[in-house]
Amino acid sequence: MPELPEVENIVKQLRRKIKGKKISKVSVYKSSVLDSVVKSKFIKLISGKSIKNVSRVAKIICIDIGKGYIAIHLKMTGRLIYVDEGEKSQYPDKYTVLCFELSDRDKLYFSDVRRFGWVKFLDTEEYKKLKEAAGYDTLEIGVDEFINILYKYTGKRIYNILTDQSIISGIGNIYANEALYLAKIHPLSRVSDTSSVKLRKLHYVLQKILKSAIKLGGTSMRDFVDIYGRKGRFEKELKGYGREGKMCIICKKSEIKRSKLSGRSIFYCPRCQEV
Numbered sequence: 001m002p003e004l005p006e007v008e009n010i011v012k013q014l015r016r017k018i019k020g021k022k023i024s025k026v027s028v029y030k031s032s033v034l035d036s037v038v039k040s041k042f043i044k045l046i047s048g049k050s051i052k053n054v055s056r057v058a059k060i061i062c063i064d065i066g067k068g069y070i071a072i073h074l075k076m077t078g079r080l081i082y083v084d085e086g087e088k089s090q091y092p093d094k095y096t097v098l099c100f101e102l103s104d105r106d107k108l109y110f111s112d113v114r115r116f117g118w119v120k121f122l123d124t125e126e127y128k129k130l131k132e133a134a135g136y137d138t139l140e141i142g143v144d145e146f147i148n149i150l151y152k153y154t155g156k157r158i159y160n161i162l163t164d165q166s167i168i169s170g171i172g173n174i175y176a177n178e179a180l181y182l183a184k185i186h187p188l189s190r191v192s193d194t195s196s197v198k199l200r201k202l203h204y205v206l207q208k209i210l211k212s213a214i215k216l217g218g219t220s221m222r223d224f225v226d227i228y229g230r231k232g233r234f235e236k237e238l239k240g241y242g243r244e245g246k247m248c249i250i251c252k253k254s255e256i257k258r259s260k261l262s263g264r265s266i267f268y269c270p271r272c273q274e275v
């Protein structure tokens with residue numbers, strides 16, 4: 001599933017490509033992508049509107065069209081693919097759920113193999129609510145604020161706080177594992193077991209990892225590609241996540257182990273990350 005760096009990357013690319021253009025036509029191939037909204041109503045709400053900006057609320061892509069927003073969640077396998085006018089492309093294919101045609105005849109396709117992704121129209125009031133409901137954005141959170149939030153949940157496992165989107169938004173399994181590994185905090189550790197020095201370090205490595213991942217176009221573990229169909233290049237940088245059985249690069253004395261927490265895979269070095 002795309003996490004904050006992947007979505008941030010897409011938002012930046014979209015801003016460059018679609019800001020200032022008009023949505024001239026909307027084709028909905030699979031109505032289920034609109035959740036329960038009637039197709040004709042959705043098309044009417046957004047057709048002919050000018051794109052003022054593209055931003056991100058947690059992992060939701062928000063396209064500002066003046067008196068409202070188009071909100072897009074890619075979920076597990078959603079992809080937004082940008083195709084220039086006249087460019088050869090495989091889209092629409094059998095996984096394409098929707099297409100926005102722009103005033104310069106370029107197209108933006110939403111393709112989704114597993115079809116958990118969605119597209120919604122939000123009026124300004126609904127957009128405000130979405131922003132209020134989202135937790136602190138990881139990229140915007142300062143170190144003191146970060147530690148204060150963690151201290152509100154002293155008995156909770158740090159991994160679970162990091163991946164709870166209503167507390168801190170944008171971090172999923174990959175980046176949570178990676179940050180905990182580099183901060184030498186065991187994924188099963190609770191806030192109360194962890195020194196404030198380590199929590200400060202965790203904030204530092206999270207910022208570093210996320211910024212580096214954005215620069216490298218994110219991580220493409222399974223399906224993720226950017227709007228030009230390119231895979232992210234961050235997985236080569238992963239030091240802890242996905243490296244079970246390989247030597248820990250920090251202590252060089254123990255292998256990375258893999259285990260489960262809340263149904264998700266966790267990776268850790270038993271020597272560097274003691275509970």
Ligand SMILES: [Zn+2]
Pocket residue numbers: 248249250251252253254269270271272273
């Ligand atoms: Zn180690």
